[in-house]
Each structure stands twice: as structure tokens, then as C-alpha cells.
Amino acid sequence: MTETNDLPITVAGAGSVGCYVGARLAAAGRNVTLLTRPALAAEISRHGLHCSDLEGHDIDLSPDRLTLSTAPSEALAGAKLILVAVKSHDTEAMAALIAEHAGDDAVAVSLQNGVSNAGILREHLGSERVVDAMVPFNVVQNRPADAPPRFHRASGGVIQVETTTTGLRSVLDVQHMPVAERDDIEAVLWGKLLVNLNNGLNALSGLPIVEQFGDRRWRALVARQLGEGLAVLNAAGIRYAPYEGVPQRVLALALRLPDALFRVAAKRMLSMDKNARSSMWEDLQAGRHTEIDYLQGEIIRLADQVGHPTPLNRRVLALVKEAETAKKGSPGLPPEAVSGPL
Ligand SMILES: NC(=O)C1=CN([C@@H]2O[C@H](COP(=O)(O)OP(=O)(O)OC[C@H]3O[C@@H](n4cnc5c(N)ncnc54)[C@H](OP(=O)(O)O)[C@@H]3O)[C@@H](O)[C@H]2O)C=CC1
Ligand SMILES: CC(C)(CO)C(=O)C(=O)O
Structure with missing residues (x-):
């Protein structure tokens, strides 16, 4: 296993975007924990996680390919990279949880829409520990009620992350989920x-x-x-x-x-x-x-x-x-x- 695959990554608020991104990273061998709600955690632990895209790159992840957690203290404690994927109105609460439970060396990346989320995270974690990003594609969870969880990338695009000197891009850039760096992330x-x-x-x-x-x-x-x-x-x-x-x-x-x-x-x-x-x-x-x-x-x-x-x-x-x-x-x-x- 390489160092990159050892790096503990937690998706903080795994719903549509978080489960899709988390599944692609886990499929590439990254060490991923999904902090998610109990109902979804139960479904994933029963059925695994199905992830698909417009181009037909489907994956079925068995539950042992990632760690599921519904407890912020447990999911955030050892994380070195935290991918924040809650809706914007939950950022403040998630930022407080990260400040409380994650180590001082953990870096948070906002995968959210809107322009204020990274600022909120910075208020709680300090500016050195927060990176902004933009997810251009749409993720839908369309499935019949009793079918296994399925997260489908319904449109295209390359994830854009703020340029850092820490090698973040190479951790996130995996097969079927390209990531590019940007110097103008606010724009x-x-x-x-x-x-x-x-x-x-x-x-x-x-x-x-x-x-x-x-x-x-x-x-x-x-x-x-x-x-x-x-x-x-x-x-x-x-x-x-x-x-x-x-x-x-x-x-x-x-x-x-x-x-x-x-x-x-x-x-x-x-x-x-x-x-x-x-x-x-x-x-x-x-x-x-x-x-x-x-x-x-x-x-x-x-x-x-x-x-x-x-x-x-x-x-x-x-x-x-x-x-x-x-x-x-x-x-x-x-x-x-x-x-x-x-
Ligand atoms: N969906 C999409 O196609 C796209 C979304 N985005 C952006 O990405 C961000 C995330 O969107 P999306 O994935 O759709 O959102 P979702 O609502 O699908 O996912 C967020 C999840 O986080 C959960 N959550 C919130 N707080 C906690 C907590 N403390 N512990 C555990 N889980 C928690 C929510 O649960 P609950 O609902 O029960 O609170 C929900 O399941 C948004 O800013 C959105 O605008 C960007 C591009 C595309
Ligand atoms: C992908 C896009 C632009 C539109 O679906 C989106 O960001 C969203 O649904 O929140």
C-alpha cells in the first residue's frame, strides 16, 4: 500500500456527492470513512455501495471496502483529510464537530456549492487547514425504494480544487474522477x-x-x-x-x-x-x-x-x-x- 492509500480520509456528511466521491476514492484503494446518517449507513452495510456514471463506469463496493460511521467523534478523530459534503446550512455545525474531534493536522476540503462554506470552516479551523473545491457534476440517487443504495454521476466535469503545495490533487484524482488545481478558486x-x-x-x-x-x-x-x-x-x-x-x-x-x-x-x-x-x-x-x-x-x-x-x-x-x-x-x-x- 502506498502512503496515499494509507491517508485516512473522512467524508463529513456523506449523501449524494459524499457517497459518490467516497466510493470513487475507496474503489481506487484510498482509506475512506463515510460519516453518514444511520439509515444510509445501515443500507450500505447491508448492500454495499453502487456507484455509476454517464459513461458506464459502474462499481459495486462491498461494505468492507470502506468504513461506515454515524458518530462524528469516531469518524473525525483519526482523519487527516476531511471532505465536507453537507448542505451549506449544516456547515457551521460540521465545522464545530471537526474542530472538536479532528486532530490539529487534519485538513478540510469543502466540496459544496455556494461561496461561503470555506469561510465558515476557516473560522473554526484556521485558514491553513481549509481548502476550497468545486464539484461540477450532478449526482442523483434514483432507485426503487427497496434497491441497494446507488449514486449516479448524471453529468460530466472535472472537480476543481484550490492549488495547494500538499499534494492534495494527487490524493483526490482517481480513476473516473479527474481533479484539477485552480489558482482562482473564488472565481x-x-x-x-x-x-x-x-x-x-x-x-x-x-x-x-x-x-x-x-x-x-x-x-x-x-x-x-x-x-x-x-x-x-x-x-x-x-x-x-x-x-x-x-x-x-x-x-x-x-x-x-x-x-x-x-x-x-x-x-x-x-x-x-x-x-x-x-x-x-x-x-x-x-x-x-x-x-x-x-x-x-x-x-x-x-x-x-x-x-x-x-x-x-x-x-x-x-x-x-x-x-x-x-x-x-x-x-x-x-x-x-x-x-x-x-
Ligand atoms: N447533489 C448534487 O448533484 C450536487 C451537490 N453539490 C453540493 O454538494 C453539497 C452536498 O450536496 P448533496 O450531496 O446533494 O447533499 P445531501 O443532502 O445528499 O448529503 C449531505 C448529507 O450529510 C448528512 N449530514 C448532515 N450533517 C451530518 C452530520 N452531522 N453527521 C452525519 N451526516 C450529516 C445529511 O443528512 P440529513 O439530510 O439527514 O441532515 C445528508 O445525508 C451541497 O453544497 C450541494 O449544493 C454540488 C454539486 C452537485
Ligand atoms: C450539478 C448542478 C449544477 C445541477 O444539478 C448542481 O450543482 C446541483 O444540483 O446542485
């Missing part, structure tokens, strides 16, 4: 946030992303919301990197094309599983809190500072909060109900 995260503004629209629509983007009325809303976000970031002087090589202002233009032209222009973007929906849709379906305050919420906070109007971002935030409170899953709204009295 990468803002670029992803602009794209994640669609999470709210997608969750309200209840549609798979491919179907949502097949409808020009939804695309017009995505473009309008993105346009508000771009205007606010430009006014605030915040840099954002292209997402998957596509500048967001080009995306905003492409979204307004008629269906046939859009299908050609966005062929690569649309090459995703036909069932893929945003992680926010999963939250609404499960009756959980969403990350809307960390996506539209960031744009609205900045807009208030720079004095820019963001009516659509505000309306999407309000509608998602209504759906959260109702706890009836996605409201399945048509685009006209979202654009409403704007």
Missing part, C-alpha cells in the same frame, strides 16, 4: 453559483433538467435570472470563471435561442442523464431545508449593497421558501407562475 465558485441559480427554478418546475431546458419559456427565465446575477457581480467587481469552459454571458445568450438552435449550441451541456434534477429539487422532495439562501440569497445580499434590482432572484427565493414551508415536495409550477407579477 470558480462564483461562476458555479451563477449556474446554480437554476437549482431554484429547476426545483420549482419539478422537471428533469434536460426537459426544463427543452422548454424555451423556462430557458428565458434561466437567462433572465442569470442576467440579474451577472449584472450584480459586475457592479460589485466580483470575478467569476466560466463554468465548464462556457462563459456565463455566452450561456445567457444561448438560452434565448429557439429550441432547434439551442439543442445544437448546448449539445455538450445537455449530455446528461434524462432524470437528472438539481440537488435543491431533491431537498424539496425530501421535505428538507434548501440552499436557496446560499445561492439566490448571496446575489440578493450583494444587490442590496450595490443598489441593483433583482426581481426574479427575489421571487424564486420567496417561492422556494414557500415550498420548503409547505413540505409537499416540488410544487411543479409552470414558468408563467414563476415569472408571475414581475
Whole structure:
């Protein structure tokens, strides 16, 4: 076994992203512990962990290929690398658990959406011990109720991690899960946030992303919301990197094309599983809190500072909060109900 494979890695909050990333690392021989909830831990220990992707690289990990834990004290104590994969509203609590239970030499990597998570981790752990990262792909957990846990990468992309001198990239970069280093990780995260503004629209629509983007009325809303976000970031002087090589202002233009032209222009973007929906849709379906305050919420906070109007971002935030409170899953709204009295 190499030193890399000995390094104890804990996935802190193993759900969709955490189980997918953890499974790929464990399949490559890394020493992985999943800190997860009891129900999922029980299922994985009974059935193992099935992991798949768009290209057909399926793996079935038997339970002995990784360690499962539901106790933060146990899962975090010996960890040297902690991959934080909880939703943004749980970062503060997870940061406190890491500070309490992990050793002073453990490094935490945020695999989360939004732009505030690494900052929260740094407040608890110090800036030397926190690395930011961006996961570009979608992970879905679609399976029949009694089937074994299955984590499917439903779209493509390379994980981006903040450049470090510690060899982190080579620990995380394994077969079927490429990882690249970035010197401009903050811009990468803002670029992803602009794209994640669609999470709210997608969750309200209840549609798979491919179907949502097949409808020009939804695309017009995505473009309008993105346009508000771009205007606010430009006014605030915040840099954002292209997402998957596509500048967001080009995306905003492409979204307004008629269906046939859009299908050609966005062929690569649309090459995703036909069932893929945003992680926010999963939250609404499960009756959980969403990350809307960390996506539209960031744009609205900045807009208030720079004095820019963001009516659509505000309306999407309000509608998602209504759906959260109702706890009836996605409201399945048509685009006209979202654009409403704007
Ligand atoms: N899903 C996706 O396709 C993508 C998600 N992301 C981002 O990645 C991050 C994670 O998302 P995702 O994987 O979808 O989230 P999930 O909700 O699927 O996974 C997070 C898991 O962490 C668990 N958890 C929270 N606190 C603890 C704790 N103290 N101990 C043990 N388990 C805990 C949650 O349990 P419980 O729900 O019971 O609290 C949940 O099962 C988010 O920021 C998301 O935006 C980024 C790219 C794609
Ligand atoms: C992959 C993407 C952009 C959209 O599904 C996402 O980040 C999410 O679902 O949270």
C-alpha cells in the first residue's frame, strides 16, 4: 500500500456527492470513512455501495471496502483529510464537530456549492487547514425504494480544487474522477453559483433538467435570472470563471435561442442523464431545508449593497421558501407562475 492509500480520509456528511466521491476514492484503494446518517449507513452495510456514471463506469463496493460511521467523534478523530459534503446550512455545525474531534493536522476540503462554506470552516479551523473545491457534476440517487443504495454521476466535469503545495490533487484524482488545481478558486465558485441559480427554478418546475431546458419559456427565465446575477457581480467587481469552459454571458445568450438552435449550441451541456434534477429539487422532495439562501440569497445580499434590482432572484427565493414551508415536495409550477407579477 502506498502512503496515499494509507491517508485516512473522512467524508463529513456523506449523501449524494459524499457517497459518490467516497466510493470513487475507496474503489481506487484510498482509506475512506463515510460519516453518514444511520439509515444510509445501515443500507450500505447491508448492500454495499453502487456507484455509476454517464459513461458506464459502474462499481459495486462491498461494505468492507470502506468504513461506515454515524458518530462524528469516531469518524473525525483519526482523519487527516476531511471532505465536507453537507448542505451549506449544516456547515457551521460540521465545522464545530471537526474542530472538536479532528486532530490539529487534519485538513478540510469543502466540496459544496455556494461561496461561503470555506469561510465558515476557516473560522473554526484556521485558514491553513481549509481548502476550497468545486464539484461540477450532478449526482442523483434514483432507485426503487427497496434497491441497494446507488449514486449516479448524471453529468460530466472535472472537480476543481484550490492549488495547494500538499499534494492534495494527487490524493483526490482517481480513476473516473479527474481533479484539477485552480489558482482562482473564488472565481470558480462564483461562476458555479451563477449556474446554480437554476437549482431554484429547476426545483420549482419539478422537471428533469434536460426537459426544463427543452422548454424555451423556462430557458428565458434561466437567462433572465442569470442576467440579474451577472449584472450584480459586475457592479460589485466580483470575478467569476466560466463554468465548464462556457462563459456565463455566452450561456445567457444561448438560452434565448429557439429550441432547434439551442439543442445544437448546448449539445455538450445537455449530455446528461434524462432524470437528472438539481440537488435543491431533491431537498424539496425530501421535505428538507434548501440552499436557496446560499445561492439566490448571496446575489440578493450583494444587490442590496450595490443598489441593483433583482426581481426574479427575489421571487424564486420567496417561492422556494414557500415550498420548503409547505413540505409537499416540488410544487411543479409552470414558468408563467414563476415569472408571475414581475
Ligand atoms: N447533489 C448534487 O448533484 C450536487 C451537490 N453539490 C453540493 O454538494 C453539497 C452536498 O450536496 P448533496 O450531496 O446533494 O447533499 P445531501 O443532502 O445528499 O448529503 C449531505 C448529507 O450529510 C448528512 N449530514 C448532515 N450533517 C451530518 C452530520 N452531522 N453527521 C452525519 N451526516 C450529516 C445529511 O443528512 P440529513 O439530510 O439527514 O441532515 C445528508 O445525508 C451541497 O453544497 C450541494 O449544493 C454540488 C454539486 C452537485
Ligand atoms: C450539478 C448542478 C449544477 C445541477 O444539478 C448542481 O450543482 C446541483 O444540483 O446542485
